[in-house]
Amino acid sequence: MDEFELIKRCFADWPTQHPNVLRGIGDDCLVWLDPEPLVISVDTAVIGRHFPEFANPEQVAQRAFLPAISDLAAMTATPAFFTLALTLPKHCNGDWVVRFAHRLRELAAQYNIMLAGGDTTLGEQLTVTINVHGRCPHPVLRNGAQAQDDVWVTGYLGQAAAALPYVLANDEKEVPMEWWQAYWQPDVPLEFAIALQGCIHSAIDISDGLVGDALHIAQQSELALHLNVHDLPLDSDLKAAGENGLRCATSGGDDYQLLFTAAPMVREEIQHLANQQGVLVTRIGQTREGKPAVHWYDGDRPVTLPWQSFTHFNKES
Structure with a gap:
């Protein structure tokens, strides 16, 4: 799969959506409209540092996604959307990405948060960066x-x-x-x-x-x-x-x-x-x-x- 085939097959048209995301996957930027405060956190998970090299795709998805969601919990924020930056080495082939995306989709549905965009690239080291956004009238600090x-x-x-x-x-x-x-x-x-x-x-x-x-x-x-x-x-x-x-x-x-x-x-x-x-x-x-x-x-x-x-x-x- 090339980049656009990968996005279409694995990350587009997920069921979890948010009405305030006016434009999500498929454009240069996502468009968000909301008068309520937006809290934002980013987490990067690197192979050999945040998960062992033998971790399966589902485990990688969990180790990358759940720490980011935990940051929203710390602010008492309701999840809204997240973005995903995925650096894939060559050995993470199509089946690996399909399994990773399937587990990530399950987690997104569990925590009711929309995947609204991101980036995929080829690289030497498997790296997953998740940027979560949540809504909260009075964030707890x-x-x-x-x-x-x-x-x-x-x-x-x-x-x-x-x-x-x-x-x-x-x-x-x-x-x-x-x-x-x-x-x-x-x-x-x-x-x-x-x-x-x-x-x-x-x-x-x-x-x-x-x-x-x-x-x-x-x-x-x-x-x-x-x-x-x-x-x-x-x-x-x-x-x-x-x-x-x-x-x-x-x-x-x-x-x-x-x-x-x-x-x-x-x-x-x-x-x-x-x-x-x-x-x-x-x-x-x-x-x-x-x-x-x-x-x-x-x-x-x-x-x-x-x-x-x-x-x-x-x-x-």
């Missing part, structure tokens, strides 16, 4: 936390990080299925995030590890976060792993869960919304006045965590 807020997280932490050594060894049998699923297909709590609009003060998605992502809220809100390791939501297998389980939960990354803050008076409302959506939510601490930092406790005892979050340009990462 990292700098909105208030003193005495509760600090919450969704889901279980650390499962994807715990799965990573097994993923790299391509050894599915030796890892709990929940860990495998968390790495390859995280369950982004998007509908719950949208339901939280007007209820929470700040939010971030946990992509690089709780240690670092909590610090982003502390620094941008100019507050101290006091978090309790005893309250972190770890599944039974990670709890049994002891210190390594705690390391995965605090610094491992790839969780794509929400970390958010809200006033204590809305605790019951948050729990009610979570129950409606079937989402696990856990209070793990509180914000306080003070120098921007994250303070860790084990019960009432201050503790120092020796681990750092993932960074793309860390020589050891």
Whole structure:
């Protein structure tokens, strides 16, 4: 297939559409019309960095698409449309692209977001860049936390990080299925995030590890976060792993869960919304006045965590 045949066969005429996209695939630019604020995020996934070289097309689609959707959840934004830039090496032949596109189409339908354009090119290294756009009347920012807020997280932490050594060894049998699923297909709590609009003060998605992502809220809100390791939501297998389980939960990354803050008076409302959506939510601490930092406790005892979050340009990462 040449470029235009590929687009027509794999990416045109998907069923998920949006009325505010006046012109999508098939022109030099897409045309969008909407008076409501538009939130935008871009994620690039590179073979050997964001997914292993042996990943199948469906897994590549998931590892590229779901982190981008998680950014919309962090802003409590409703998905509108996305664009796709796809760099394909020669060995990613027609069948590979068909399978990739089919899985991406399924995910787009699941999260009700329209593919509105993009670019395809031939290159040496498989690279997928997804640019997501969402609508939100009042986007939730990292700098909105208030003193005495509760600090919450969704889901279980650390499962994807715990799965990573097994993923790299391509050894599915030796890892709990929940860990495998968390790495390859995280369950982004998007509908719950949208339901939280007007209820929470700040939010971030946990992509690089709780240690670092909590610090982003502390620094941008100019507050101290006091978090309790005893309250972190770890599944039974990670709890049994002891210190390594705690390391995965605090610094491992790839969780794509929400970390958010809200006033204590809305605790019951948050729990009610979570129950409606079937989402696990856990209070793990509180914000306080003070120098921007994250303070860790084990019960009432201050503790120092020796681990750092993932960074793309860390020589050891």
